Structures are given as structure tokens and as C-alpha cells.
Amino acid sequence: MLNQDITKPVRAGEELDQAKLQAYLSDQHTGVGLINEIAQFPGGYSNLTYLIRSDQGEYVLRRPPFGAKDIKGGHDMGREFRVLSMLKAAGYQRIPQPVVFCEDETVIGSPFYVMERVPGLILRAQTAPKMGITSNKMRQLSESLVDTLVDLHALNIQETGLIQLGKPEGYIRRQVNGWHKRYLAAQTDDIPAMTELARWLDETMPVENSPTLIHNDFKYDNVVVNTDLSQILAVLDWEMCTVGDPLMDVGTSLSYWAETGDHPTRQSFNLTWLPGNLTKQEFAQRYAEKSGRDVSKLLYYYVFGLFKNAVVLQQIYGRYKKGLTTDERFASLGVGVGVLARDGAKAVESGRF
Secondary structure (H helix, E strand, O other): OOOOOOOEOOOOOOOOHHHHHHHHHHOOOOOOOOOEEEEEOOOOOOOOOEEEEOOOOOEOOOOOOOOOOOOOOOOOOOHHHHHHHHHOOOOOOOOOOOEEEEEEOOOOOOOEEEEEOOOOOOOOOOHHHHOOOOOEEEEEEEEHHHHHHHHHHOOOOOOOOOOOEEEEEEOHHHHHHHHHHHHHHOOOOOOOOHHHHHHHHHHHOOOOOOOOOOOOOOHHHHHHHHOOOOEEEOOOOOOOOEEEEEEHHHHHHHHHHHOOOOOHHOOOOOOOOOOOOOOOHHHHHHHHHHHHHOOOHHHHHHHHHHHHHHHHHHHHHHHOOHHHHHHHHHHHHHHHHHHHHHHHHHHHOOOHH
């Protein structure tokens, strides 16, 4: 039986002060109403996401993870809320309705924002294999995922004002340099492949493509689909959204795109290994056909996606090692860093993803 994304009781140490939250939402005339329950979405490794049930409906609250203040430029709730607001103003419909942003840390201990919950399903690698999804349905879903990414990249960033979200010139170099610095700042173990990848990315940088809006974390568990799995209703988690080379977005998506035979760590991040899904090559081909873009240099962007995701895991694992979070899911993320790095090195050596 297919259900909405499962919530659980809030993890110890990550509770919200319901009384203060209620007072703030009421004072701001948000229309959220009287809060009846606060639960937590257990998935994801970045920002913390809570379900708020009230007498007016269901809402989602997002806040940074505890101990994340040491990550410069990350977990910017105000920016994520601004992205949603700008997309709504631009007429993009596949997002939740933003409700309110709060920068007053005295309410729940950090900035946060609230948005309406989009009813539907979120397909996660841990639960989707138990849903009995047919290979034909998976094929349709994977094609729809590619098409949704193409549609995002087709938004006119000049006419909509979305160009304000970033500085596209020199985007690739800033990303490569920035993520390498983040890795060095969070490093806990010696992983030679990470050093090799950083050097390769610096030395083989391609000429940038014309900029578009890019989501930067586009995958199955960041979209909401309807209950019969025929339509993508909303795209979630816009925290890394900006404007830049669209193939950076494609590369990141492909870096999540685990296939049969890939390391279990990679398969745990996505459900793309289920029968019926497009292969990485088919993903790239469909994107090229639908968007009209040249993907001949996509290997570079794929390797960068692996490198970036490895750094994200390293940052989270580093917080766990420092005792800034006790979430036991993070204990094994150090293994994931090595897996992604080695897969990136193999792709460079073979010349294919």
C-alpha cells in the first residue's frame, strides 16, 4: 500500500518548542492555526524537516541541523524561502506554497521557514523497493524526472528575475574551488582519490554553458509524486538552488543515479537501481534530446557531482565525529565518502560514467 512520506516522533535533542512556535505563527497571522502535533521526517541528511499538523491543515517546517553553524554559507533558510517565493512569483507551480520565514533564533533556536505540505508520495531508496512498483511505472517515472529537470532549466531567468539568485560567470570554477576548500575544512581521513579528483576537476574544466536556474540536488526523494505514480507534483529542497551551467545540475543528478551492481552505499541514496529505470546513459540521452543541449562533456559534470556529494557526506560525518550530532545514521557516512571518491576516479580513468 502506498502512503505519504512516513513521519516519526521527533528525535531526542531535535525537539521544537511548540509553545514558542505557536505564539510566533499566531503573531505573524500565518493562518496555520492551532498546532495539534509536531512530527519529524526521518529521511535526508541535511536540513531538519518537521511535519506540523494543525486545525487548518498540514505544514512543513525546515531548520538547519544542530551543529551546522561551522559550515559557512550552508543551510540558509532565508535564501531557501526566497527561492520558493520567487518561483511562485515567476509562475512555477511545482513547489509548495511558502508561508513564513523566521530569522529570530529565540523561537526554536535557529532560523526556520514554514510551507504548506504537498499531498503525495516521496519515493525513498529504503521504502520504494517494498511498494511493488512495476518496471513500466519506474520507466515512466524516470522519464518524467528527466523531463521535470528539463522544464526547470527552461525557465527564463532574465524575465523572471531568477538571475538574482547567483552570479553565473565563473560558476564552475567557484564550485570546484569552494567544495575542495569545504572538504579540507571537514576532512577526517586520508582519501587519496579525493585529492586526485580535486586536481582533475581543476585541470580539465570545460567552457561554461549558458546559465539557467539549477536545483543542485535533483533526485527522486526531492520530488513529490501523486498516489498512482503518474505525475510529479512538486520539487522540494531548494537550499542549493542558484543560476549557473545547467550541466552541473545534470551531473549531480547522475551522481545519485545508482544502477544494479553499484556499491550498496550508492544504492542506499536513491532507487534508480530498481528495474525499469533509465540507465545513466539513457538519462543523458533523453536530457539532450529534450533540452537540445550538447552533453558530450557530461563526464566532467558527473565526476564533479560525485566529488560534491562526497564532500557533503564528509561534512555531516565530520559533525558526527565531533559529537555535534548523535544521529547514528551518520556513523557510516565516512565509508560513503570513500565509495564516491573511488567511483569518481574510476570514471576519470575509463572516460565514461
